[in-house]
Amino acid sequence: MRKKIDKFDLQIIKLLSKNARLNYRQLAEYLGTTRQRVSRRLEKLEREGIIKKYTIIPDFDKLGYIYVVLGITVTPGTPLEEQIEILKNDESVKVVERAIGTHNLVVHILVPKDMKEVEKKITEITGRLKNVEKVDVTFITEIAKFELV
Known part of the structure; x- marks a missing residue:
């Protein structure tokens, strides 16, 4: 069954796809929310396999x-x-x-x-x-x- 994600989840994914080094505090500031909310959402996205990996692009x-x-x-x-x-x-x-x-x-x-x-x-x-x-x-x-x- 496909997991439902909302606009907030997509905003987190987009920010992390541009910079995987952002921490919960920085993400919360960008999104105008709390670190706890970001933490819960990231844990859910990881657990459900929506976020598979954090990575870098080397030269x-x-x-x-x-x-x-x-x-x-x-x-x-x-x-x-x-x-x-x-x-x-x-x-x-x-x-x-x-x-x-x-x-x-x-x-x-x-x-x-x-x-x-x-x-x-x-x-x-x-x-x-x-x-x-x-x-x-x-x-x-x-x-x-x-x-x-």
């Missing part, structure tokens, strides 16, 4: 990495859950998304800034998967905007 270039997105198409009938489990166990894989459209899976990986290493990692990842028909590779040069709400 991969400054860290010496390349951010790559793989669009993977597998043969129809190939069990995606098995493929997803294989991908989830790779430390270079940062995001795995099921998709409808050109690709069945969209996979975000982080690899050192060395094209031979990039090629090796892509070959390694896709080689473990079954029935891969096609892989499209996209190199991300900059995250210009990242906003989920």
